[in-house]
Amino acid sequence: MRCPYCGHEDSQVKDSRPTEDAAAIRRRRQCEACGARFTTFERIQLREVTITKxxxxxxxxxxDKLMRSVKIACRKRPIDENRIERLVSGIQRQLETSGESEAAAHQIGGMVMEALKGVDNVAYIRFASVYRDFTEARDFEEFASTIAAAVQKKP
Known part of the structure; x- marks a missing residue:
């Protein structure tokens, strides 16, 4: 593994353990040249998935792109980092186990919206504003009112 600090090719694994959701292995490494420590993650990839825009x-x-977009939607919300990690891992697992080698971008957007709906309404609306391309304040109002109506219907 290449050192991110000095670029040296060799590093030594100091500690390995599974992540909380057991979807990856977290490895602490130390560069043999400069002595810097860094963390890497090893994940299972069942199949290559191509996204059609x-x-x-x-x-x-x-x-990582999916993780960034979810984190942007969840920014400054009381959502645990591990919960975001599990959400993204779940979507990735669904894509890889679907049996399809291609997925439409709107399909992934729908999966993210469905997952965020159960996590945080504000993050859900933020993601929807980009995914559904809200152009006016009225678009936000209409979408937020559907969420408010759904919340009021729940016992």
Whole structure:
């Protein structure tokens, strides 16, 4: 593993343990050249998934890109980092085990919205504003009113 500080090719694993959701192995490493310590994560990848964008472009599924978009929606909300990690891991697992090698971007957006709905209404609305391309304040009002109505119907 290449050292992120000095670029040296060799590092020594000092500690390995599974993550909380057991979806990855967390490894603490130490560079043999400069002595710096850093963490790496090893994840199982069942299959390569290609994402088809609305404009027809295709790109490889990028877990980090999905994580960034979910974190942006959850910014400054009382949501535990581990919960976000589990949400993203769950979506990735669904994609990899679906049996399909391609997925539409809108399908992933729908999966994220469904997951965020159960986590935090504000994060849900934030993500929906980008995913559904809200252009006016009225779009927010209409969407928020559907959430408020759904919350009031619950016993």
């Amino acid at each position: 609305a404009d027809g472009r295709r790109e490889a599924f990028d877990r």
